[in-house]
Amino acid sequence: MESYDISLEGMLFSFLLLLIPIIISYYLGMKLISSIIESAFRMVLQLLFVGVFLTFVFDQNIALLNIAWVLVMIFVASHTVLKNAELKAGKLLPMLLLFMAVTNYAMLLYFNRFIIDLNNVFDARYFIPIGGMVLGNSLRANIIGMENFCSDIQRNENRYLFRLSMGAEKTEALVPYLRKSLGVALKPTLANMATIGIVFIPGMMTGQILAGASPLVAIEYQIAIMIAIFVTTMVNVLLGLLVLMQRGFDGYGIFRKELIRSS
Template sequence: MTSPDISIPSLILCFLLLSVPLIISSRIKLHIVGKTINSVARMTIQLFLVGLFLTFVFELNNEILNLAWLLGMITVAVYTAIRNVELKMDKLFFPVILSFTAANLSVLFYFNEFVLDLGNLLEARYLIPIGGMILGNSLSGNVVGLGEFYAAIQRNENRYLYSLSLGASRYEALLPYISKSLRSALRPTLANIATAGIVFLPGMMTGQILGGASPLLAIKYQISIMIAIYVSTTMSTTFSILTSIWTAFDDFGLVRKEIYREKRKKK
């Protein structure tokens, strides 16, 4: 049994559902009508282009191209993570991309080798979709973790400096902020893990079932991927914060003011 096709007219009917949030936004002045339309339009165009390209990639299944595509995904994820926090790209891009690459590739290759037992770790049909799921969740964790860590340091600069003045090492003074940021970054993932199957059916499980797999096989896939997502999010967010400290702080343990991006003034 295969999933039923969604025709173009049916897809248009799905887009009509957007009228509900657009009407709500207009009525109570949320001011997100333009942003919603722009986001959905970009998503639609991007996904159709990616779908066309992935069809070609899957058919070719060239290991070098598959790995290049994955590294491209990592680069975009890192750029997006830094862009979505009030930090400068040139100061943090290198340490964060090292963290993303090390954490996500190690978890992804471990998953493909020991969990899926693939003969070819760079098989396009598994490498790119699973890598995308892992990267997407790592991205969310890093946006929260990095953003909250450096915002907390900025808000509590005097308290941080006081800890240093009492003789604490840089790591000892930063540890409370690192811990709090990581808890915030991992909270959504832990909530999804705790409520999976009761509150909602996760994406991979739903896709497996719609594709004709048995519910028990879908469950095993979902459990495995959620564990991989949690581990990769933990590793990448931790590594991103710790490695960024090398460039964000000087030899005296003081945060460099130039890492913060100037906030645009609203007109």
């Protein structure tokens, strides 16, 4: 079986679809047109670059290069998390980066070694796309978790201070916030897992089926990747929140409001 290459004409038809959101935002006066064009343009540029770059990386297939590329992905991911959670990078980024690197590399090695049973666990064809799926999917949860934690601790500061004044250690006083933020962050991933296959056919499965794999192989991969995503997401969010608990409070246990990016 073979997959069909999309022709240039096909690509043009794809861009043609963008006229619909552009027309809608024009008539509703949403001032979105420039962001739509900018986002689409960025997507094309980034993917073009990645396409060329990945062709090179896949051809070379050098373990070190693959590891380095995943590190770039992790760096961009942790940066994006902080930016979208409206947090300043300075104090939080190094630790978050370290934690995310440990969990994501560990999950990748486990996945490739024990689940797929690859001879070369650093094989570019697996290492990079699977790394991307796991990271990309845990990104949103991470943002939700950190945002929720910061806004809760500020909105309900009184409750937190009450616990401190009742003699709680910082960790004891923060555990209820941690529990809640982690729960909120995991909800979308859990919902995804529960509705997968029926409500939506995920990208990985679609990709494999389009590439000619049998649906049965596709679902095996899908189940394995979904579990990997869920586990990594939970650990990533937990570690992200621990970074906030560690770095986000001063010696008196008071939340450092200066970490929040002022809009």
